[in-house]
Amino acid sequence: MTMKMPKPSKFHKKLEAMIGDWSGEEIMHASSWEPQGGSAVGYYKVRSIAGGFGITQDYEQKRDGKVTFTGHSVLGYDAKEKCYLWHWSDSMGGVPSTVTRGKWSGNKLVFEHAGEMGHARYTHTFHRDGSIGFAMESSPDGQQWSRMMDGRYTNKAAGKATAKKSAKKSAKK
16 A cells, blocks of 8 residues: 655645745844844745745845845744744854744734743735735734834846846837
8 A cells, every 4th residue: 555645735835935036125123133223135045845845945134245144944834733833043043942833814924932032023924016025023021012124025036027028018119
């Protein structure tokens, strides 16, 4: 008797919207992590892994042309818990001691985490134009939230497709 191999569910497939090479402007809000605040540019390389059961994200932030922060994550869906799981490690020493859990709310994939340093909320917003917004918030108690970061990213492949469509429209005129 041959065992039938599982296939990614509709929940796994929703993560495909994140696959690609992304870049965008970021605003770092003044916080204990970033007292001055300021602007940056963020880059994501997101790839499908494990036959479509998850994705990896490699992130790099630049300020004044210099890399100031990097991170790596793995996202997947847990059918038993009925939520998305996000494991994150970064250049500030962040290593997942526990997983961050998330769920969809309309066009937003929202993750929340409570740890030694307080609560964190991460919101990925999927816009109609194909771009993805990202907001990071912190809270000492999980009730009152402070914005730490906002970014909006476009997929390099989507930009190329838009440029091709514009070129075709121009050629027809």
